[in-house]
Amino acid sequence: MSWSDFFAMGGYGFYVWTSYLLAAVVLALNVILPLRGRKTVRARLRAYYRFNRQNR
Amino acid sequence: MHRYASPKTFYPLAGRLIPWFGGATALLLAVGLYYALFVAPPDYQQGESVRIMFIHVPAAWMSMFVYVVMAAAGAAGLVWNVKLTEVLARSCAPIGAWFTVLALATGSLWGKPMWGTWWAWDARITSELILLFLYLGVMALQSAIDDPKRAARAAAILALVGVVNIPIIHFSVEWWNTLHQPASVTRIGRPAIHISLLVPLLIMAVAFMFYFVTVALLRMRNEILERERHTAWVTELIQSADAEPASPVAGNRPRGAAG
Numbered sequence: 001m002s003w004s005d006f007f008a009m010g011g012y013g014f015y016v017w018t019s020y021l022l023a024a025v026v027l028a029l030n031v032i033l034p035l036r037g038r039k040t041v042r043a044r045l046r047a048y049y050r051f052n053r054q055n056r
Numbered sequence: 057m058h059r060y061a062s063p064k065t066f067y068p069l070a071g072r073l074i075p076w077f078g079g080a081t082a083l084l085l086a087v088g089l090y091y092a093l094f095v096a097p098p099d100y101q102q103g104e105s106v107r108i109m110f111i112h113v114p115a116a117w118m119s120m121f122v123y124v125v126m127a128a129a130g131a132a133g134l135v136w137n138v139k140l141t142e143v144l145a146r147s148c149a150p151i152g153a154w155f156t157v158l159a160l161a162t163g164s165l166w167g168k169p170m171w172g173t174w175w176a177w178d179a180r181i182t183s184e185l186i187l188l189f190l191y192l193g194v195m196a197l198q199s200a201i202d203d204p205k206r207a208a209r210a211a212a213i214l215a216l217v218g219v220v221n222i223p224i225i226h227f228s229v230e231w232w233n234t235l236h237q238p239a240s241v242t243r244i245g246r247p248a249i250h251i252s253l254l255v256p257l258l259i260m261a262v263a264f265m266f267y268f269v270t271v272a273l274l275r276m277r278n279e280i281l282e283r284e285r286h287t288a289w290v291t292e293l294i295q296s297a298d299a300e301p302a303s304p305v306a307g308n309r310p311r312g313a314a315g
Contacts, residue, residue: 006093010104015169019162020093023111026158027267030151034274041278045285045294 061140063280064289070273077270084263091256099253108166110256113241114264116159119187120222122152122268126194127219130212140276142208143283145215146198147275151268153191160184163236171235179228180236183221190218204283 009016092110099106126148132141163181164174175181194211201207229238240248241257249257284290 009107010098012103012105012169015105015165016107019108019111019165022161022165023115023158026154030154030267030271031274033150034271034278037275037278041281042294042297045281045290046297048285049291049295 061138063139063143063284064287066140067277067280070277074270074273077266077273081263081266081270084259084266088256088259088263091259095252096256097252102170105166105169106253108162109253110260112159112162112166113257114261115155115162116184117261118264118268119152119156119159119184120225121265122148122155123187123191123215124219124222126152127212127215130208130215133208134212139283142204142212143276143279144272145208145212146279147272149191149195149198149211151271151275153188153195155264155268156184156188156191160188167235173235176235178234178236179232180225180234183225183228186221187218187225190214190221194218 007013007017088110092107096107096110098104126145129141129145129148132138133145160181163184167176168174194215197211197214198207201210226239228234229236241254281290281294285294
């Protein structure tokens with residue numbers, strides 16, 4: 001089987017590869033979102049504690 | 057067991073578990089994808105399009121599994137008033153919603169070449185769409201109510217009511233005459249799927265399960281920091297990380313302080 005056969009997926013290439021691409025996007029997104037969330041939560045809390053310290 | 061339900065104990069524990077679950081996920085996904093794309097033979101009826109199943113079915117299973125975890129965690133929060141279960145329920149909702157989106161989208165991409173239509177209002181597809189709306193409803197309640205305790209309670213009640221949808225999704229292909237094909241793995245007795253397709257499917261399903269644990273732990277840690285910001289340990293954790301760049305001696309940060 002050649003690579004072009006592999007990518008053609010017996011004529012279903014568009015449907016198969018779009019499915020796998022979507023899966024990759026969804027799986028990546030659900031790692032990226034909480035990692036970015038971690039940064040924003042930490043930044044927000046740092047600012048929050050700093051504010052509390054200054055206004056004590 | 058109860059000790060681990062304290063956010064303060066759970067936070068570093070989750071931090072230590074994440075690399076292991078993440079590593080296992082990567083390994084399982086690599087093996088699963090290899091089997092799904094290179095080893096599994098084309099189906100005698102559906103040809104190469106059957107490879108969509110290795111994404112679609114695990115995503116659909118996870119969409120239901122995560123919902124049950126979320127509802128159970130919500131119920132445990134209602135009954136025992138445990139903070140960590142509320143954190144778990146809140147972390148499950150967006151992950152489950154994404155699995156539902158993936159199941160619906162790949163189902164559509166599989167339905168078009170096989171049934172000739174992107175969408176049909178059949179019982180299986182409609183009940184899965186209702187599952188997405190339930191997730192969105194739970195997320196809306198969680199974010200609309202400021203008090204985390206009340207938000208968790210309201211969301212838990214909606215999640216529990218919505219649990220009736222799970223058996224409906226599962227049995228829809230038996231109860232109604234659907235365009236969607238009947239279950240081929242989870243039926244009683246011998247699975248109606250050849251072993252060469254079943255093996256990659258199960259590897260992908262386990263990979264998705266490990267993936268879920270990994271990203272749920274990631275979200276739970278963020279949620280814990282936010283909810284426990286008034287406690288001494290979170291204050292110390294964040295401030296010690298905050299003070300770090302100003303520290304005159306590199307590497308004198310207390311071990312594990314940055315978590």
